[in-house]
Amino acid sequence: MSMPQQAPVASSEFPQGMHRLKGRFSDGLHVNAAVWAPSIPSIDVHFQREDGRWAFETLPGLDGGVHHGVVGPIPAGARYGFWPTGEPLPPGPGSGPGQLLLDPYARAVEVEEAGGTGEDPVYFSVFVDESFDWDGSSRPRTPWRDTVIYEAHVKGLTKLHPGIPEELRGTYAGLAHPVMIEYLLELGVTAVELLPVHFSIDEPHLGPLGLSNYWGYNTLGFFAPHSAYATAAARAAGPAAVLAEVKSMVKALHQAGLEVILDVVYNHTAEGGKDLPTLCWRGLGDTDYYRHDGAGRYVDTTGVGNALDFSQPKVIEFALDSLRYWVEEFQIDGFRFDLAVTLGRDETNTYTPRHPFLVAVGASSALRGTKLIAEPWDVGMGGWQTGNFPQGWADWNDRFRDTARDFWLRDQASLRAGGHAGSPARLADSLAGSQNLFRHSGRTPLASINFVTAHDGFTLADLTAYDRKHNEANGEENRDGSNDNRSYNHGAEGRTENDAIIAAREQTARNLMATLLMSVGVPMITAGDELGRTQRGNNNAYCQDNELAWISWQQDAAAQRMLTATRALLRIRRRFLAGQSPAFPGRVADSALLWFNASGLPMTPADWEDPSTRVVQLMLADPDGQAGALIAVNGSIGDRKIHLPAAWILQGQGLADARATTMELAFDSADPALRRSGARFSLGESDFLTANSVAIYLCQRYVGRSTS
Incomplete structure (x- = not known):
């Protein structure tokens, strides 16, 4: 394989991943490859040539555990992966290799199915040349005190929308369609918070059940968009077209004044426990990327088999590089960090608000002005940290959620049964910005992301219609999902024809929405709640990629009443609460x-x-x-x-x-x-x-x- 006549390029001059060379060594074909794999003595890059045949080159440089060197020529759209030098290649389903180690920095990931053989699919990193014309578009930079967040799923939001062309429904382009943008503007929200759009895969147990990971909290590519949300035309045109569709979505939303916030999952990866296939990080350096105990077992603070080790500087660097990439290349306005406590655990596995990652995100010039939102808990010891993130961060306020539900649902059920209810003191603190939670850390009410529902749990309508969860469709005998829902069915479980019960449920839903939108702080509405969306009592629809979880746009009279109320409340908020002091x-x-x-x-x-x-x-x-x-x-x-x-x-x-x-x-x-x-x-x-x-x-x- 021909190579430029030059000494190996120092890794410090190039970021990790695969990047075209620039400057005097550039011929437009060769790339600098770099990957952190400190436990591997030598590593090769296997890649496809222009004619589709596979070749490989050994990376000659090794600095600080980073293997690096110039390889190529590599055409745009070529598949590639890493493998330890001299080790036998895994057999593949076709003429190429099997499961190579993915590039943690890959801009695209493609899958080759096993073709019905029962074997695992094979994933490949894809080399992408990136370019996009933003045409002067810029981030809206909506102040926190004017912000209203709308949490939505790219696919579920538009999959059933009759006003969007069928070929665009359930895609990035569908979300960018004028019909959808007009709806968001008329509703009165200012930011769309998208469930994960990083490339993700299904957990192995879902396939035999005929289910898939709909939510996407199982990331395999932290720099790669999830291609399944792109239009068929973009997927057929290749990864570069998929990236362009995502950017076009952001551009269209920005031009309408709407911000885009991404839900990101840096706490764990899709590799799961050690009994699952090695795809990337485990092969590059299991003990370097993942947190272990003294016996060599994974320390799992995420509940999904592994936890990335944020006491490791290179793991911190990896997450920061991913965040910067999405801000600089996609103009993303903010991030909601799933199980963010895991990202703030030090070498003793103890959370600290002074953790280098949390500090670095807040201090990064590239991330300056982005909205940083923590899901302030995980499943490890000391995992509940609402109110304890540093200045510059906002927290999902679960205490607000629980208090609003207690006051309007649990207390009402108790009173109607002849029991007692709580005082209004907790509700008052929530309405006033949860001072007891946030003031001690020097933060303001704008650090409180107020919510009553989220993707995880009952919808707003289901809170008023079910006393218990109904997750049988998930295939886990209703064992999954939370049992602590603080809901109240108003006298009948689920669907009813009783007009009095229906009216009472609707009124309670309006009470909850009014409490949310009139409270000091930053409100977050879950998409569909403004329409009375139901999941028929399923409070863990992570695996329901179907009409149960998609938003129905067939609006009956009840949906219209809820939409009218939500719009009215948001108009009131814009008239008055947006002008309130942030302190x-x-x-x-x-x-x-x-x-x-x-x-x-x-x-x-x-x-x-x-x-x-x-x-x-x-x-x-x-x-x-x-x-x-x-x-x-x-x-x-x-x-x-x-x-x-x-x-x-x-x-x-x-x-x-x-x-x-x-x-x-x-x-x-x-x-x-x-x-x-x-x-x-x-x-x-x-x-x-x-x-x-x-x-x-x-x-x-x-x-x-x-x-x-």
């Missing part, structure tokens, strides 16, 4: 949050401690100290009369002159047709709150304010 309130006189009881009087310590106090009012004030919005909550099972706080009481609480303030009812969860909207009240006047409801009143100067 926690200080002294009472400077506070942006004032609490009142049903009589319109300031809440007392006794009120907060009394579990029978299920009616509270929250006045959110302007940064300039004037009354802005009032949220009235009735968590009891009976109708209640309330008095809006009087002007003199607001003034006594430190607000500016409120004598001329008029409040207008903007939302009532007990009024799905919004018939009462627009009713006006002077401060101190009374109103009635229906049992189990939320009402929102806006100061007159906010009514009709532009929401653009």
Whole structure:
């Protein structure tokens, strides 16, 4: 094989992976190859030539465990992989080799099926020449305090959408279609958070069940997009076309002002436990990439067989390189880190917010301005760390989720059964930005990603329709999925024709959505919740790549009511809450949050401690100290009369002159047709709150304010 006449190139001059040479040695055909495999004495690159035949070259350089050298010529689109020098090649299903060791930095991964022989498929890294015209497109850089996140699955979001051409449904291009973008804009969200789009594979146990890994939390390529989400035309054109389709999706969303956040899974890889096939990292350096105990066993803090060892500097470098790649090459706006506690575990397997990876991500100039969101737990010892990530990070706030569910679901079930309920104190803290969780770390309410549902668990509608999970379709005899759902079926399990139960469920769903969207912090809506989507009680639909998990766009009257309510709540949020101070309130006189009881009087310590106090009012004030919005909550099972706080009481609480303030009812969860909207009240006047409801009143100067 011909090679340029030159000394081996130092690895420090080139990133890991396969990259065309630049400068005086470049002939447009040869590449620099580099891979970290410190436990292997010598390593070869096996690759396809232009004529399709396989060749190999030994990487001559070895620095700091990184094997490197110039190889080629290698055509764009060629398959390749690594293998220890001199070791017998694994037999393949065709004329080429079998399962080589994948390049951890590969920009594309292709699979060759075994052809019905019962053998495992073979995966190949693919060399891709990258280029894309962004045409001046840039990241929207939406401020955190204006952000509303919409968690969605690339395929599931559009697979059933009748307004999108059939060949685009369930693809990156489908998400970028004008019909989908218009829907997102009309809904009022600002960012789409996509379940994993890194190249992933199915767990072995799913195949015999006729199932697949729909969610994609089983990554095999941290630099490669999942090609199955590309259109058939892009897949047929090759990996470069797939990359271009992903970038075109991001570009279209950015041009509409929508950010793109990726759910990323750096805590483990698809290689699973040691009983599963070696595909990449295990072969390159099992003890170097994965965390082990003293007996050589995997230390699994992820629940899926292995955990990448983030006490290893090269593992940290690998994850940082992947993040930078997606920001620099795809203009990604942020990341949600799956089981992020694993990424912050030191050499003793103990989580620390000062972990080098967490610090490096926050300090990286390439990542500056990206949104960093932690799923702040894993399954290891000390795995719950909500509120304990460093400044610059935001956390999924599971305490908000549990508190909202307890107040509106579990407590309601208890009260209707003649039991007791909790006080509103925990709900109040959640509405106010979860100060008890985030203030100690020097962070603000904007570090709280508030959510009631996510991809994992019941949908919003199912929370109101099922007391227990129904995961039989997953093939694990209903053992999988959480048993702690804090749900309430309102008197019937699952589907019912009882109009009273249906109405009660819808009202509770609106209460939960109102709590989410009116809380201080950053809200996240799960795609389909705004339409009343159901998974028929399945709270772990990770393996349901079918209509159970896809969003149905056949909107009945109930779906329209929920969509109308969600849009109304988001309009209210844009009118008022987006302008709130990002800091926690200080002294009472400077506070942006004032609490009142049903009589319109300031809440007392006794009120907060009394579990029978299920009616509270929250006045959110302007940064300039004037009354802005009032949220009235009735968590009891009976109708209640309330008095809006009087002007003199607001003034006594430190607000500016409120004598001329008029409040207008903007939302009532007990009024799905919004018939009462627009009713006006002077401060101190009374109103009635229906049992189990939320009402929102806006100061007159906010009514009709532009929401653009």
